[in-house]
Amino acid sequence: MAAVLAPSFSLLPLKGDFGAEVRGLDIAQPPDAATGAALREAFGRHRLLVFRGQRLPPAVHIAFSRIFGDLEIHVLDEYHKAEYPEIFELSNIGPDGRPNAVHPDRGTLFWHTDASWQEVPALATLLYAEAVPRAGGHTLFADMIGAYEALGAAERERFATLEVVHDLEVSRRKAGYPGMTEAQRAQRPPVVQPLVRLHEATGRRALYLGSHGQSIVGMDEVAGRGLIERVMAHCVEPRFIVDHTWQPGDLVMWDNGASMHRATEYDTAVEPRVVRRTVVRGKPVRRG
Numbered sequence: 001m002a003a004v005l006a007p008s009f010s011l012l013p014l015k016g017d018f019g020a021e022v023r024g025l026d027i028a029q030p031p032d033a034a035t036g037a038a039l040r041e042a043f044g045r046h047r048l049l050v051f052r053g054q055r056l057p058p059a060v061h062i063a064f065s066r067i068f069g070d071l072e073i074h075v076l077d078e079y080h081k082a083e084y085p086e087i088f089e090l091s092n093i094g095p096d097g098r099p100n101a102v103h104p105d106r107g108t109l110f111w112h113t114d115a116s117w118q119e120v121p122a123l124a125t126l127l128y129a130e131a132v133p134r135a136g137g138h139t140l141f142a143d144m145i146g147a148y149e150a151l152g153a154a155e156r157e158r159f160a161t162l163e164v165v166h167d168l169e170v171s172r173r174k175a176g177y178p179g180m181t182e183a184q185r186a187q188r189p190p191v192v193q194p195l196v197r198l199h200e201a202t203g204r205r206a207l208y209l210g211s212h213g214q215s216i217v218g219m220d221e222v223a224g225r226g227l228i229e230r231v232m233a234h235c236v237e238p239r240f241i242v243d244h245t246w247q248p249g250d251l252v253m254w255d256n257g258a259s260m261h262r263a264t265e266y267d268t269a270v271e272p273r274v275v276r277r278t279v280v281r282g283k284p285v286r287r288g
């Protein structure tokens with residue numbers, strides 16, 4: 001019988017079963033098959049993994065991400081890193097090498113889940129920090145399984161059949177951007193997602209919302225918005241939140257089907273922040 005190798009890392013839980021720090025793993029050394037399988041299992045269980053002190057050139061970042069599935073290329077190609085279209089870079093460093101006061105993406109300041117505006121949204125996002133501000137610029141994560149499981153029976157029953165329209169165009173405008181080009185718009189029309197989705201790795205249910213969620217199918221617009229805002233407020237209560245304070249060399253990966261996240265403000269005129277991410281393709285959403 002083949003020996004079963006113990007995984008070459010340990011896990012430090014962050015908040016109950018939501019989130020874990022992975023210790024003792026140097027990602028720059030390609031993990032063997034057993035370690036890759038153990039990482040996929042840990043990610044499925046915890047939905048949020050933090051790796052500290054890593055050194056990840058873009059090619060290594062891409063190779064490591066592929067352990068979790070195929071990668072996506074983002075529709076907003078203005079953010080692609082030269083030569084690495086799988087990498088989406090957010091940087092406030094200007095051509096003179098100094099912070100240029102322009103926030104690279106104000107859309108990230110709103111609670112959202114990546115690519116919920118795609119019919120098949122992203123499974124995982126892997127965000128790596130090259131430079132981080134001395135204050136602010138955190139990423140907050142909300143546990144959408146915990147938020148679902150804290151609902152009462154009446155709300156669970158009511159939410160079970162609701163569907164939400166998600167639209168990147170509207171959330172871009174909300175963040176103060178002119179919206180997408182016509183070609184980008186044609187590629188990404190609004191999509192409908194269930195309010196409650198099944199988290200396949202655990203068999204648990206998760207609320208599925210975020211800033212791309214605009215209205216509820218079959219509900220008056222104002223009433224739908226009101227309901228979305230009330231559910232969002234519930235999801236971001238402190239009891240469901242993990243607050244990640246970045247250090248250069250951190251890689252954080254999260255499950256977009258079981259969490260929301262947002263960045264916090266920082267002084268873009270003074271402080272550098274350079275982060276880059278890859279996105280792992282998901283499977284069609286299943287209603288929970």
Ligand SMILES: [Fe+2]
Binds near residue numbers: 113261
């Ligand atoms: Fe995001």
